[in-house]
Amino acid sequence: MTLSLNIDALKHSLGQWETDPTGAGHLARHLAQAVTREHVGAGYDVVVGQYLAKTNFIDRMEALAAELRAEFTHFVLVVDQRTLASRLLGRARAPERLEHRVTSQLLSEADVPRLVSSMEALVKKRPSTVPIDASDTPADTMDRILVRLYDDGL
DSSP states (O other), X not given: OOEEEEHHHHHHTSTTGGGSHHHHHHHHHHHHHHHHHHHHHTTOOEEEEOXXXXXXXXXXXXXXXXXXXXXXXXXXXXXXXXXXXXXXXXXXXSOOSHHHXXXXXXXXXXXXXXXXXXXXXXXXXXXXXXXXXXXXXXXXXXXXXXIIIIITTO
């Protein structure tokens, strides 16, 4: 019963989110906290996948986990600039989900250095963050996460 919580999907499910994407993003994060509170409170795990370069939401989710006496692990998926540029280009050519289409309108290859450096800065700012090499396939990345969770006792 682990919940995979996609904040972008929450945001995009709000009516007229495109007229106020920032406001919709804030509301989606508040909704994510409410859903997390309910689900973790019922004894289940929640996984939130989201690009976050700022720590406000991460800090709030960590505080919520502490309040609920749940474990909190913050993973950052790390790729080099070439890999990220290739993935962004591939998503732009053939978006599989709405958030891919939206991201393709907002980001370009010129944004890649900033995006990669923002994750490096985030890892430095939050020493408890667990960086995960995500340069291979999604299955390989998931295996690395599971190894860190189970073999390292996280």
